[in-house]
Each structure stands twice: as structure tokens, then as C-alpha cells.
Amino acid sequence: MNRQAVFRAETWRLKEPFHISRGVRTEAIVTVVEISAAGHVGRGESVPYAHYGESQDSVIAQMQGVRKAIEGGCSRQDLLQLMPAGAARNAIDCALWDLEAKMAGRTVYELAQARPALAPVTALTIGIGTVGEMAFKAAMLRDCGLIKVKLNRHDVVEKVRAIRAEAPKPRMIVDPNESWDIELLSEVHGDLATLGVDMLEQPLPAGADQVLDDFRCMVALCADESCHTTADLTTLENRYDIVNIKLDKTGGLTEALALKRTAEARGFRVMVGCMIGTSLAMTPALVLANGAEFIDLDGPVWMEQDRVGGLLIEDGRIEPGPKPLWGQ
Template structure:
């Protein structure tokens, strides 16, 4: 079966700038791929991995590199060996999932062997900004029951941020994401602060490549890997250093590897989280399929886009629900 391949870029501008450790994000540009057999057309969206320079030009070069194999009708398993983990493989893999769903009349969740999707509690993310700005944005999360707060690696400033959010919303499940911001000497005082403030999860406290700083640390709360674990190989490499792995399809290269990572994480006794690199409902849909198998869900990307109505009504009462008709067969 031969396939046609087209792709386009989308600026994916955010309605407000978003600050994390080391970055101020105004947009998360994406590549949207369409694969067709002449009758059915599957779609996939990827933002890549910004901290690895996996941007739209790089993703497009990767797609062109494997165009002959794609046009010849390569399947998902074949794609795994053609491209490394990253945005290009994610967009193509997700497009192949939707194409198969349409060709067979079978929902993607059923093809993937996961339970029929149900609404999931999702975190809504606050930037690493000054407390007044954080609280202003928090006012928009009226229905949220789970909040993720970005930290910047300055313990004094981050203490103010955590305390401000907890004082305003003592009721929510609260996690923090350091985005690689801290060093070894910060870990104990940071953990003490988080335990005192009832924070449930610490995500990515140290830099990618410095995971050895966690060796032997008896953390008093669960620690999640994001930047430190991109794919299945890195999941195995860092076992024993983290309690939870944050699986993002842009990092691991698509739903196919994401499902394999969930299975391997469970085998290793790890918790599983699903996140995204911002993006539209199209990029959220395959993550939502994976969310049915996860302990923590962080799929708030469409909420932050500038386009009016970009979230397509998928958020209600602190939960996310992506109906199947947004991607594949309903």
C-alpha cells in the first residue's frame, strides 16, 4: 500500500508568555503530518523536543529522509527502526495510528489495547513567575483539582512561589516541576519545603546528564523524570533513580513507543505519568489514549493556546476528555 505524505507548520502561539527554568516560551511551533492512502487520511502533530534543538526544520528534514519508505507503505513497527525518538517519528507514528483506525473502522484505543477512554483528572500548569503573577493565573483554574507549579532553581524565590500557591489553594493536589533547575546541595532543603507544603510530586530536580546526583538520595516524596528519560532505552538506564517517568510522545517518538514504555515502567515497579509539549487537541489525543494507563496526567497544552476555542471544550471540572472523533474513529 503506497501512501501520500504532506506536512505543514503551525506557530502554536500561547495566549501569554510562559516562564520555566531557563526559558521564556511564547509559542511551541509544531509540524502537522498527513498520511493518506487515497481514501483515508491520518494526522499527527509534533512540537519536537525544544531543549534538544528538535525544532520544525529538523523534524521536516527527518520526514524527508524517510519519505521513500513512507511512500512505499512502511508500517508503525518499520518506522521504529527508520527514525530515532523525537518529534518527526511522533508525528508520523500518530498519523499511522489514525490511518489504521480509519481504514479498519476501529477506535485507536481498541487498536492499542487500552481501556475505553474515560475523563481523567489533569494538572494545570503555573509558570515560574513572581507570586503575584502566579496567583493571577491561578484564578483562571477555577475548576482545577490538580496543579503543577514550575520552579526556576532559586530556592528562596521558589519557596515564595510554593507557599503562595498552597495558601491560595490548600485543597488541590500539587506538584512542582524544576525543569533541571537544582544542584545536589539544594535537594534536601527543597524536599523539606515541599513536604512541609504538602506537595505530592517533585519533577526533574537535576540537569539531564547529572542523574548521578540522585544516587543514594532517600527522597521523602516521589521524584519524577522528564528530561532525564526520553525513551525506552533511557528508562532502563536510569532505573533506581526515579519513582515516576513522565512519558511525552514528542520525546519517545510516538504512541507505539509510549505504550512500550508504560509496560516496561510497570515491570520495573515505576509509576507512570503522561505529559505533552503544549500543542493542540490533535497532539493531545494520542496522549489521552496513553493516559488511560497512567497514574498522573498532565495534558493541559491546548488550554494555553492563543487561538480562541483552541481547547475544543475538552476540559471540564478539572478533567480532560478527548472524544475519539478528534483523532480516528469515534
């Protein structure tokens, strides 16, 4: 098969600063892959993540390293052996899925033997701010189905209590992004349960979560930074109830589908998450949405301007745009 591959870096401005425990960002820094063959073009987007040692330059360099194999016709399964999990493999894998679907005249859902989720509910995220700022944003989200609250170590219970007072109905995820220790978790988990928090996402650093072996949290615990691929599941048993599957961690939809199947078979509940990117990065992750207990794919909500044909998100409900962006 004669293919051509194009790799490029892009920057997309956010509507407002996005503040988590690791810092603040005002832009979405992404990498895009386009693979063309037989008059069709498959596309994929990924988000290089500095926390995992990635940058736009390093991801593009990884892509260039496998250009010959891609243009020579390597398969998605070949890619699992050629590249490690991460942003570079994700964009290429998603582009290959898109190209395969277009060449076959089928949808990616059909190729993956997956059922689409009908208007799934995504979490809408409240970034870190003062108690008053976060409560104000919660009031605007009182009618959505799921809120995700970013926190650090400061004013944990006070912020959640203020948010819950303004938005009593939505389900709630609390995400400290690894910024807590076991002492803080022990101090606040009972209050968070009383306030109706449905899930606590990666409170402890990934390299220090072995202390959860002997801890029984009153709120369901989700592994994010501790769970990248299927190989991680064994160490997560007895520590976490839920795993957060992100394509930029798994290195694409191919491994993500395998992770979801294996996690569910081992008794884990599933969350589908994302980095901050455009609808081109979110749409492939929707293939995992059916059966997932939590979905966090609100990246496009943060964009000052999304891609043409992007997802439509209203009160947290996700609908495809009028012209499919990917996978059909």
C-alpha cells in the first residue's frame, strides 16, 4: 500500500486559563497526523504531556522515526511493537483507524465492533480558584449531569462544600492530580463522601500509591496517572475501583480498547478521559464511551475555537457535528 504521512504541531488558544494542581495553561499544544492512501486521508490528534516527558518536538521526532514503516503499510498491531505508549503512537493509531474506516466504507464503530453511546454525558470541569470563584462556576453548571472539580491541597472540603451548595444535583468527580498524601486523604475522604462526591481521581502520586493497599476510602478511587496500559492493571487491584482510560496514555484506540476489555473483566469500573485538545482528539475516545461509568471529554468546551465539524456539547451532552470529523 502506497501511503504518505504528514506530521505537524499546532497550538489552539483556550477561552480562559485552565488551572490544575501542576500549573496553569492558556493553550492546547497538540500534534496532528495525516496519513493518505488511495484518495483517502486519515487523521489523528494527540497532546504531548510534559508530566510524562513529552513535548511537541519529542513527539514529532518519534513520529518521524517510524515514517518509513507507516508509509510502507504497517498495521495498527505492528505499531504496538514499533512504538511505546504515548502521544506519538496515539495520533498515528487514530489516523490509521480513520484511514481504514474510510477505505472500507465503514465506521470505526463497525470496525471495532463497538456500539455508539447515545448523547453521552461528559464531565464539565471547574479549574482551581478561590472558594467563591469555584462556587460561581458551579452555579452555571447546576443543570449538567456531571461536574469535575480540580483541587490542590488547599481548602479541599470548603471548596467542595461551596460547589455542592450551588450545584446539588450533578454527580461529582474530585481530581487533585496527584497533589495529596495519605494523611490529607485520610482527613477529608469522609467529608467528601458526605458531600456526595462520586469519585476521587488519583489523589496520590502514581509512584506513592502503594499505601492504598491498606486504605479503605469512603469514596470510589480512580487510577489516572497510575494507569496507562493493560500492563498496569495488576498493581492497581485492591488500590483502585475505577481506571481512567486516556488515548494519550494508552498510545491510541487499539490499546485503549484492549485495556477497557481487560479492566472490565478484572472487575474495574471504567472512566474515559482526555487531555485538553480539540474535537479531533475527543472523537476517537467516544468509541470507548458505551458502558463507561464516567466520561470526561470536555476538551472542546475549553477551546476558543474548535475544528470545523467538531463535537456539539450542550449541558454536558455530547452530539456529533453535522459533518463527521473522524471515523466515518
